Amino acid sequence: MIQILDSTLREGEQTPGVYFSPEIKLAIAQFLDHIGIDIIEAGNPAVDREIAVAITRIANAGLKAKIGAHSRCRIDDVNKALDCGINFLGIFFSVSQKRLQQDYNLCLEAAIARIAEVITYARKQQSDLLIRYTPEDTVRSPIEDIIAAASVAVQAGANIISIADTTGYTTPFHETRSISYYVKTLKTELAKLNLHPKIEVHCHNDRGLALANALDAYKAGADIIDVTVMGIGERAGIVDLAELLINLTDMFAEKPAWDLTYLKKLYDLVSEHSHIPIPPHHPIVGKNAFxxxxxxxxxxxxxxxxxxxxxxxxxxxxxxxxxxxxxxxxxxxxxxxxxxxxxxxxxxxxxxxxxxxxxxxxxxxxxxxxxxxxxxxxxxxxxxxxxxxxxxxxxxxxxxxxxxxx
Incomplete structure (x- = not known):
């Protein structure tokens, strides 16, 4: 069964002007848990002390979902995340050639060595920790470099590899530019090395194709799909939670366990506190939807x-x-x-x-x-x-x- 990771409290709060207090973040997390979301990505504690407080409060709230934190590929950032009491850790580090040269001033080998070091450290700190490695801008990086970094990450202790369409670059039906191509290729090449991590996808909506790409990834065998309420996030945002759940529900032979009756109240809560009105024509939850x-x-x-x-x-x-x-x-x-x-x-x-x-x-x-x-x-x-x-x-x-x- 496909798993859903909601990033409203992390990706969503990267929307310009959006701020959720710790109290509101907990309320949002509780609604997500009622719906049956598998993983709640609650924020990056290295950004602000208040974010760390909110993550800690959510992690100690007794929710059924895994509670996760976002972290740069740095040991001090990992420690800040682990101090919040999380059971899911997302570590990100790009291996695209432009980023390595212009931002990090690193060669690929040095980047992979850092990825291995940080993930190994995190695994030693918490043996039951669910660890995800994300090569930022996955789909615009050489596929052989992604495979090299992902294989080392899994060997170091990562359970999940996330395919990040960081700029909304992919498009369905394209032979090598579709996200399904990356899902299939990564699964196949890692399996050849006897490595079988879960494959996650993070689809941005810059071209209006986030939902289409997410469904394309699901069909290709992705294990986890990232979403936010109202699709909020950087620039044009990512996949909308309600739209994805409704479409996946139609695809399943058996009725999924999600309780969609909480969606409207969740969307109203997020809309109110993000100060972003729900468009009347928004599918599923908009005033005019039905x-x-x-x-x-x-x-x-x-x-x-x-x-x-x-x-x-x-x-x-x-x-x-x-x-x-x-x-x-x-x-x-x-x-x-x-x-x-x-x-x-x-x-x-x-x-x-x-x-x-x-x-x-x-x-x-x-x-x-x-x-x-x-x-x-x-x-x-x-x-x-x-x-x-x-x-x-x-x-x-x-x-x-x-x-x-x-």
Missing amino acids: THYAGVHVKAVAKNEELYQSLNPEIIGIKSSFALGMQSGYTAIQLALKQIGRSEIAENQAVVSKILHEIKEIARRGNPIDIEKELPAIIERFCLNQIINSEICSIYSVFHVHEVHG
């Missing part, structure tokens, strides 16, 4: 939601809805009236038609129409107008009678 609008659609889903829905919103604990506006038809008004408990009006064809006309007039002004708040006000105005018109007619009738008989 909202029907066009008259043809509303009329059809009133009979059977599957006619215009391939997903059942109940799997995330919500229900379908519909909106009123320029695209609305007669059926939508009837349904809306019944929704607010005015079924008696819904049976009056003339009144429904006039309310529909009013709805369209409001929509032309660019104003949103809330069924629970706006529709009752529209009905009240309509009824008031009816009364006024009726009184005017009565006054006119009396006046006309007096005039005739005067």
Whole structure:
């Protein structure tokens, strides 16, 4: 079964302007644990003391998920991570030629020696520690260098090798530029050395292909996929948690153990404290994800939601809805009236038609129409107008009678 690593608290907090307090980080971690996420990457303690405090608090919270920390390939950074009480450690160090030359001023052999030293040290400190090695910018590095570094890392004690598409470079269907190529190649070449680590993928969304690449990696045999809530992270972010879980659920022969009913509350929490609104059209959790609008659609889903829905919103604990506006038809008004408990009006064809006309007039002004708040006000105005018109007619009738008989 595929495992999910959520990095909202690490990668997600690398989104410009995003900060989660230790208390909020714990709340997010608890929601992720309720959903059934396997690994929660809680941050890099070398960045800030408060991050270390948050990781420690999460690690001691009794969650079922593995709690991990991110670490540069340095022994002092590893010690800071281990001091947090984690059981998952992610060590990263690039072996791309440009990075080695321009950033580290190291040759490949020296880089691999450092990787081996640091992983060996971490393994000696904690025998049951789950260790991941990530060659940053994996997919733009020579594959033979990646294999060399990965094999040494596994021999030194790494359990997981992560294929990092650090710049969102890969694309599905490409013979050698797809992430599935790297998954298959790495598994095959390491197996030849009798090395069988789990293969993880970390897909950035720079080209809008993170989810497609993640599913491509899954099909190729990846063992772990990285995600964040709302796909937040560096630049365009990474794979969105809800989108991946929904798509994987459809791919499994047996229903997975994830409890997706916590997704909406988790997304609302992250949105509130990251100050990033959830786009209305965001799949799965957006306001419009299960909202029907066009008259043809509303009329059809009133009979059977599957006619215009391939997903059942109940799997995330919500229900379908519909909106009123320029695209609305007669059926939508009837349904809306019944929704607010005015079924008696819904049976009056003339009144429904006039309310529909009013709805369209409001929509032309660019104003949103809330069924629970706006529709009752529209009905009240309509009824008031009816009364006024009726009184005017009565006054006119009396006046006309007096005039005739005067």
